[in-house]
Amino acid sequence: NAGVTQTPKFQVLKTGQSMTLQCAQDMNHEYMSWYRQDPGMGLRLIHYSVGAGITDQGEVPNGYNVSRSTTEDFPLRLLSAAPSQTSVYFCASRNGLAGAGQFFGPGTRLTVL
């Protein structure tokens, strides 16, 4: 199993550009989520999905969109990038409720100029 994979590993955008961060998992997990990690802030939940076709907002959803058309994939879209979105983004998946172990991807380091 590849686990949770993310692409790209690094990305530089200009303010106003849009892009999609890809996330895929091969463990047939129902629950997938996106976090951003900033220095001194810890991991903050952006959006999550409890299954194909179902998504919901987390703590910091503004400026981001998600969709879940398949169990495996959970892309994160930046509609119009802003310097405040410079961060490291982690995708995670787990099988079920909060008690289950969460598997994180390797992260995408995004810089918005």
Place this chain on the structure above:
Amino acid sequence: KNQVEQSPQSLIILEGKNCTLQCNYTVSPFSNLRWYKQDTGRGPVSLTIMTFSENTKSNGRYTATLDADTKQSSLHITASQLSDSASYICVVSDQNSGYALNFGKGTSLLVTP
């Protein structure tokens, strides 16, 4: 509001020494607590999980303790190695939230030769 506080924020120790990291939480009703290790440039990886009835859980040189009465957990690292240099994140889930997790901001540990 559910909160998870970790201390110290950062720690430097000599190789071979022991250390203890602390996690205090206000999450209620408590479901479980996990410690994650995050190496630089990588996603977090689960070290231990503890439920309400467990006081101690070990994973090699890592030993986690839980005092559900005082809502405190500690992660003890024995005979530290250079590879222990990482950020250690405490994550607590509650019985009512279903999918939500409460993250601490992490303790950054540096083990020096």
